[in-house]
Amino acid sequence: xxxxxxxxxxxxxxxxPLPQLHKIKAxxxxxxxxxxxxxxxxxxxxxxxxxxxxxxxxxxxxxQDKTILVPLTSxxxxxxxxxxxxSVVIDIGTGYYVEKPKADAVTYYNSKxxxxxxxxxxxxxxxxxxxxxxxxxxxxxxxxxxxxQQATAEKASASK
Amino acid sequence: MSEQQRKRxxxxxxxxxxxxxxxxxLVASRQKLDSQLQENTLVSNEFKLLNDGARVYKxxxxxxxxxxxxxxxxxxxxxxxxxxxxxxxxxxxxAQQAKEQEEKSVEIFKLQMDIxxxxxx
Numbered sequence: 001x002x003x004x005x006x007x008x009x010x011x012x013x014x015x016x017p018l019p020q021l022h023k024i025k026a027x028x029x030x031x032x033x034x035x036x037x038x039x040x041x042x043x044x045x046x047x048x049x050x051x052x053x054x055x056x057x058x059x060x061x062x063x064q065d066k067t068i069l070v071p072l073t074s075x076x077x078x079x080x081x082x083x084x085x086x087s088v089v090i091d092i093g094t095g096y097y098v099e100k101p102k103a104d105a106v107t108y109y110n111s112k113x114x115x116x117x118x119x120x121x122x123x124x125x126x127x128x129x130x131x132x133x134x135x136x137x138x139x140x141x142x143x144x145x146x147x148x149q150q151a152t153a154e155k156a157s158a159s160k
Numbered sequence: 161m162s163e164q165q166r167k168r169x170x171x172x173x174x175x176x177x178x179x180x181x182x183x184x185x186l187v188a189s190r191q192k193l194d195s196q197l198q199e200n201t202l203v204s205n206e207f208k209l210l211n212d213g214a215r216v217y218k219x220x221x222x223x224x225x226x227x228x229x230x231x232x233x234x235x236x237x238x239x240x241x242x243x244x245x246x247x248x249x250x251x252x253x254x255a256q257q258a259k260e261q262e263e264k265s266v267e268i269f270k271l272q273m274d275i276x277x278x279x280x281x
Contacts, residue, residue, distance in 0.1 A: 089217065089224070092206045093199045094239075096232060097224055099215040108206075 035127045042120040049109045176264045183257045190250045197243045207233045
């Protein structure tokens, strides 16, 4: 996703001092957090698109000329009549709307869902990668900490 | 540690903090532009799929106003162009800022070394 962390890094983690490892750990945590939020946004978007296709499916020919309530605000409704059940108007972003026949609208939402699905998959893969490196990092840190403790213990016993 | 050195370290640290702040605002605006670019690209792609007779509306305030498809396409393409330009400009500034930041941190590190060397002696 971000271009900043794409630079090639071949530094051996074991060579780094603990404070720096801590920094990397925090950075990794932050990245994983961000990616996880993005992932849940993707899932939400997908649910919205699915809801839209469901609504289109609900517009059967039986609905022709049926009375409906049109919301003017969230609490004020006026009665109306469904006169056109063949086409719908879709928000395609940045303030633009397009009128499409129902079948085309469903295709549109399906392609959107596929698009979001592909992105979500990519994010999931990245998160898994990050988690793997995170576990590796934790191991190295653990190792370093035990080593350091041993060193101080030896020092203490030597100075006795 | 001499008074002069301490003052200098302080001012350099402040300068670095200022740089970092500027950097994060730049990154934030890049992110915003990036998402705008994404959205506009999606809209532009959608326009390409439409046939010429398609009815396009633009939301102006709370109402949908019918618009010519060619006009809408041109509008979005122009926006895309502008956003890409803007992104390039910000990208350059981010690179420059990153360099400045690095130079500052090296400077501060050196200064700290100097101070420690003196306090040890």
